[in-house]
Amino acid sequence: MREALEGSQAIARAVALCDPDVVAAYPITPQTHIVENLSKLVAEGDLHTEFVSVESEFSAASVVLGAAASGARAYTASSSQGVLLMAEVLFNIAGMRIPLTMTVANRAVSAPLNIWNDHADSMAVRDSGWIQLHCENNQEAVDTTIQSFKIAQDTDLPVMVCMDGFVLTHTMEVIDIPTHAQVRKWLPPFVFKRALDPSDPKSLGALVSPDFFPEVRHSHHAAVDKALPVIEKVDASWAKTFKRDCGGLLTVEGPEDAKVGILAMGSTVGTLRTGLEHHDGPGAKLIKLRAFRPFPADALRAAVAGLDSLIVIDRAISPGLGGILGSEVKSTLYGMPNAPRIHNHAIGLGGRDIPESIVGDLLSSIEDPDAPAFSVFDADLSMLPPEDR
């Protein structure tokens, strides 16, 4: 049914459709509306779940860990500092390969304090071993949320659904919300075969010595890699049932013969698409990366084939290195014959507005042979003292 919903409200509705057994909730801007809406659904009797209002994000992550390890479908959500406070638990959840879902309403990380959108939070835990999927709009966020429960239990891995804070979480959109019956038919009941069970006792989280640790890490890496076809398959199955998809691992739009490409994740893609539509001149390919972890290396190499230049948009930086996504794209394309030249720019850090007109600036910047390999593209250096420029 199509309804005008705020992003967070739609996510709460989507989560409720998946019948979570346990929800752990802790407020943080801009995620708060999601758990608020979930608690409202519980209060109204529309969602029957164990709603655990914890005393910190650290405990939120720990509660869903314990719940999922006990065989319950579990969900939580967070942002920014909350994700960082959870960091230790997030690595632990992934290391134990416990399937569950968390929404990250992406927000900048302090200091300086900033509650607005960029990707610094989920990037900070990119090496935790979670699956990370980015959503362009709220319809995708709803669909990806429901898909994430299936991906999690098909891979025995936790899934982070990343959606841009405020830009998506606080924006009203017309959204097609599936019915409970439809979701129940599509999403099988939660099964975790290693779940704690007194009739078949297991020990989870043992001490692993150097004799076995590299093998554990190898198999974790392999498991996350093997999630690539699962993500594609689940999206395809979704498309078959609901007649729309979320773009699998990545999507490529624009003229076949374009020589320039722009790659981005999240809501920025929508801005760039509109910007490209309004831009005069030769068109450019727009590559939307949905799966950040696992990183779809083969799909990316195929997507950039034939391009001379690829502009990679980062919404977070690694100080002293540059763009994180940019660096990963470079390493993926290294050694590829006729690989495009990479232009890496961070834009919209800390929620700075990204105008559609930025497309023109980005495209003209590649003409400059002296352009730096990386820049914070929309930083106004005149605001800084000369020694900081």
Add this chain to the structure above:
Amino acid sequence: MTTTDNTKRVARLAELREKFGRHPVEPQEKHYQGGSQRDRQPRFCGLESGHRACQGCGEALAARLVMECAGPDVMVANATGCLEVFTTPWPQTAWQVPWIHSLFENSAAVASGMEAAMKAKGKNTKILAFGGDGGTYDIGFQALSGMLERYHNILYVCYDNEAYMNTGIQRSSSTPHAASTTTSPAGAERMGKRHLKKDLLSIIAAHHIPYSASASVAYPADLQRKVRYAMGIEGPTFLVVHSPCPLGWKHDSHVTIEVARRAVECGLFPVVEVERGAVANVMPIREVRPVADYLGMQGRFGHLMDPNDPRAVEELTHLQALADYNISHYNLRGEGEDPADTAGITLVARDRAAGES
């Protein structure tokens, strides 16, 4: 999971419950030790022998005593620490019940999630959370407070050996005043830990949970009665078990029980029960020992034993005052005892000694 598997599991669980399950305990019955001789024989124990604890480990003993009374229909969340390390060096495990270790500071929160899952699935499997004093008094304190406040049906057991033993004897907020540890060493300028042992039980009591208590490995019957009582309560319960660590306290491994007993007998570790925030019962001391009897057995207090060092005398006096305070605060002497009776307190009826006649 197929339906047949599930049926098998349900049947197996029912069988285990029947064989080893928790027997209902009447809260009023303070000396419950099982209804018959049969019941007093060894039962299912969730923690098997063969693990890698040190000789004389108080924590290993305490955990076994707890697991003996918990039964098979439990699941354990264990904080990082000695207990976790010595019981589960992969691919081995000493646990015969479902057991999970996540992190140092989150066993109460992981247990909360497990309990929520049991509620969601309509199961009555009891959740236990275990931590050492570092994981309970210090780093896991917030998660524990949250668990108690949210009123989860969990028994949290803190194995208190009064320092971070797994990392090599660093002081915690549970380390007693003046104890020498690797981060509060005694030396020319310092007389060991400069701060007091945190009164955790009072803080737990302030949550007004149904039941919290302290116990000691030196009094296994008392400890097990408390575990059984707590297991029968629907809601959060808390037990702190004084568990000597021969390595950290620097005493011989064969005197673990004696050291633990003297801690109780001198008043430095009061054994008490608290219900809904009020002291409900205490273990009385028949014959109070001077604290030096307890401290003198342990190398961690060795620097206090020099009668010619005025600083040592001052600290010893200080510790004696702390023990005296505990004795008067909890009325550990009881009333009306026979001064000629020098029998150990284990032989004395608790209620009579507490003056309840």
